[in-house]
Amino acid sequence: MDQSKDNPILRFRAFIWGIGMFSVFAVAFGIIALINGKSKPYATEDAAATPRYETKSKVDAAQAANFSYKEVEAGKTVQVPPHDVFAHVAKQLVAAKPTAVEKPEQLVPGSETQKKMEETAKNAAPVEVAEGDANAPIDPAVMAAGQASFALCMACHGMNGEGGPIAPPLAGSEWVTGPVSNPIRIVLRGLGGPITVAGKEYNMPAPMGALPQLSDDQIAAVLTYARNSWGNKASAVTPDQVKAFRGEVGLPTLQASDLKAPK
Numbered sequence: 684m685d686q687s688k689d690n691p692i693l694r695f696r697a698f699i700w701g702i703g704m705f706s707v708f709a710v711a712f713g714i715i716a717l718i719n720g721k722s723k724p725y726a727t728e729d730a731a732a733t734p735r736y737e738t739k740s741k742v743d744a745a746q747a748a749n750f751s752y753k754e755v756e757a758g759k760t761v762q763v764p765p766h767d768v769f770a771h772v773a774k775q776l777v778a779a780k781p782t783a784v785e786k787p788e789q790l791v792p793g794s795e796t797q798k799k800m801e802e803t804a805k806n807a808a809p810v811e812v813a814e815g816d817a818n819a820p821i822d823p824a825v826m827a828a829g830q831a832s833f834a835l836c837m838a839c840h841g842m843n844g845e846g847g848p849i850a851p852p853l854a855g856s857e858w859v860t861g862p863v864s865n866p867i868r869i870v871l872r873g874l875g876g877p878i879t880v881a882g883k884e885y886n887m888p889a890p891m892g893a894l895p896q897l898s899d900d901q902i903a904a905v906l907t908y909a910r911n912s913w914g915n916k917a918s919a920v921t922p923d924q925v926k927a928f929r930g931e932v933g934l935p936t937l938q939a940s941d942l943k944a945p946k
């Protein structure tokens with residue numbers, strides 16, 4: 684056989700060998716890569732992830748050891764956070780932007796904000812309302828509504844406003860018939876401390892609580908009724924006059940000295 688490189692048979696044989704060897708190596712490397720790939724997928728990210736996972740599981744374990752669980756009812760447990768959680772929350776609260784306090788009900792009793800608001804209220808110009816005409820006729824419908832609402836006052840002030848062991852009289856009281864702001868503010872804020880009514884000093888066992896839940900109409904009617912019953916005679920109280928004092932709701936209980944001198 685011609686051994687020269689030009690022998691096509693030899694060249695074809697070398698070509699087949701080449702393909703054969705290539706395939707053998709390709710398959711061998713393929714198998715090795717497959718086996719390797721299955722057992723440990725290794726990449727730079729994986730190399731970094733391993734210690735991260737280790738750290739995370741350490742942190743998880745440490746946290747799990749710190750959290751305690753409380754059984755609230757049979758078979759039901761809740762997580763009780765460790766104290767540093769409270770510290771964390773407290774820090775956030777301190778750093779948090781305070782929300783504006785708009786209503787007295789939102790105040791924490793005894794807080795700095797409450798004290799400030801009280802000061803502001805004290806220094807603010809007192810609300811002034813024009814007194815009504817004492818000679819104007821009183822609307823009988825308002826008197827009837829007032830009588831109905833008076834059931835509330837009756838328990839303490841007596842059926843006919845005569846007063847009793849827990850509240851001074853409304854009949855003949857200059858606080859009822861005097862400046863209209865006095866009875867309105869008393870109902871909206873309550874009243875405590877010693878008080879002189881019709882020349883007699885009273886020191887009741889408990890202060891009168893505020894009744895701000897009554898509507899402007901109800902307060903106007905009940906005061907109109909009290910100002911024009913049992914011998915009392917004074918101008919009707921209008922809902923607008925009551926409304927003018929709504930801003931005081933929630934402020935501390937009044938003392939007689941906070942009121943306008945009735946005579």
Ligand code: HEC
Nearest residue numbers: 835836839849850851852856858874875876878887890891
């Ligand atoms: C829980 C009992 C109670 C109720 C209810 C009550 N009061 Fe009073 N009221 C008092 C007490 C106590 C005083 C005296 C406060 C003080 O110690 O200075 C008073 C004082 C007053 C005064 C000033 C003093 C006087 O006798 O004139 C007026 C006015 C008044 N109340 C109106 C009313 C009206 C109107 C109602 C109903 C809407 C009402 N009160 C409901 C207990 C009450």
